[in-house]
Amino acid sequence: MDQEQQALIEEAEKLAEGAEDSKALYDVKMRYLGRGGKVPSLMQRMKEIAQELRPAFGKQVNALREKLEELFAAREARMKEKEMAKRLEEEAVDVTMPGKKRAEGTLHPVTRVKSELIDIFSGMGFEVFEGPEVETDHYNFTALNTPADHPARDMQDTFYVGEKLLLRTQTSAGQIRLMEKKKPPIKMLSPGRVFRSDDDATHSPMFHQMEGLVVDKGITLCDLKGMLDEFARTMFAETAKTRLRPSYFPFTEPSVEVDVSCYVCGGHGCPLCKGTGWIEVLGAGMVNRHVLENCGVDPDVYSGFAFGMGIERIAMLKYGLGNIKLLTENDVRFLGQFRD
Ligand code: DAH
Numbered sequence: 001m002d003q004e005q006q007a008l009i010e011e012a013e014k015l016a017e018g019a020e021d022s023k024a025l026y027d028v029k030m031r032y033l034g035r036g037g038k039v040p041s042l043m044q045r046m047k048e049i050a051q052e053l054r055p056a057f058g059k060q061v062n063a064l065r066e067k068l069e070e071l072f073a074a075r076e077a078r079m080k081e082k083e084m085a086k087r088l089e090e091e092a093v094d095v096t097m098p099g100k101k102r103a104e105g106t107l108h109p110v111t112r113v114k115s116e117l118i119d120i121f122s123g124m125g126f127e128v129f130e131g132p133e134v135e136t137d138h139y140n141f142t143a144l145n146t147p148a149d150h151p152a153r154d155m156q157d158t159f160y161v162g163e164k165l166l167l168r169t170q171t172s173a174g175q176i177r178l179m180e181k182k183k184p185p186i187k188m189l190s191p192g193r194v195f196r197s198d199d200d201a202t203h204s205p206m207f208h209q210m211e212g213l214v215v216d217k218g219i220t221l222c223d224l225k226g227m228l229d230e231f232a233r234t235m236f237a238e239t240a241k242t243r244l245r246p247s248y249f250p251f252t253e254p255s256v257e258v259d260v261s262c263y264v265c266g267g268h269g270c271p272l273c274k275g276t277g278w279i280e281v282l283g284a285g286m287v288n289r290h291v292l293e294n295c296g297v298d299p300d301v302y303s304g305f306a307f308g309m310g311i312e313r314i315a316m317l318k319y320g321l322g323n324i325k326l327l328t329e330n331d332v333r334f335l336g337q338f339r340d
Helices: 005-019 022-035 039-049 052-092 109-122 152-156 171-183 221-233 287-296 311-319
Strands: 132-134 166-169 184-195 206-216 242-249 251-261 278-287 303-309
Touching: 005 022, 005 052, 022 039, 022 052, 022 251, 039 052, 039 303, 052 171, 109 184, 109 206, 109 221, 152 242, 171 184, 171 206, 171 287, 206 242, 206 311, 221 242, 221 278, 221 303, 242 278, 251 303, 303 311
Parallel strands: none
Antiparallel strands: 132 166, 184 206, 206 303, 242 251, 251 278, 278 303
């Protein structure tokens, strides 16, 4: 190897050492070995050399190329190693650092009670049917045996949105819609929002109800009582009992108010049951024959019972809440307490 080539190697070595990254090193390498680079140009000189010296010259240039290739390969390897070490350092993860804790949401108590009710009643063969929130006067009142001048309309302060259009005051409207569509046997559960112009510690202008309807041949008040007992045992306490008190609703005859034996004191009397041993939970009754007739169901062949309960009321009883507003304010300190 002559001096010129030795100098070329030294120069390449210096430049390769000075290259700061793979890209710069590649550029240096191309300057020597790439097309038009220094080594290929040396080969070009072959023509100018005497014939007999050409093999020796070719051998020399090839040796030079190999040397340079080795040189660059070694430099490349060192550079890759360094770059990898740097990357590992930069991307290092401290596995001993505490993880990020995500705040977990909870189901709203009204949603929980609603799902629980659906669970209980679908276990008894009820199907869920949801009616519209904006109802006609007909479905909300008239077809439920509550004509225009009926005093029972005053029991429910209604929000009207048109002359004959209103925000439903009760999920009972769903009874009519379903009976128009489906012939008995019927076992329907209808949850939903209802609206009334009413606002105090235990009433809210918007709340939720759960309606139930059973229509078939030979349905009696005993079937209602049996089903309510099962409901009270599952919802409140294994030992809970129910009692029926006479009441009035236009769409049921007879109508009853349903009480559950106090699950806190077991019926002896305590602040929750106001010393009576009983807690009022829902309204129910045997479907009024006029209601069946209004839906084209023959009351001489079929009979049925219906019930309606306020979901917020059940939630307040179950969780011991003193004010219904807790359920609409959505304070996370309150909602966060309802975890499984
Ligand atoms: N709709 C009644 C209310 O809002 C509740 C009710 C009572 C529903 C008796 C019924 C029933 O289906 O049979 O107060």
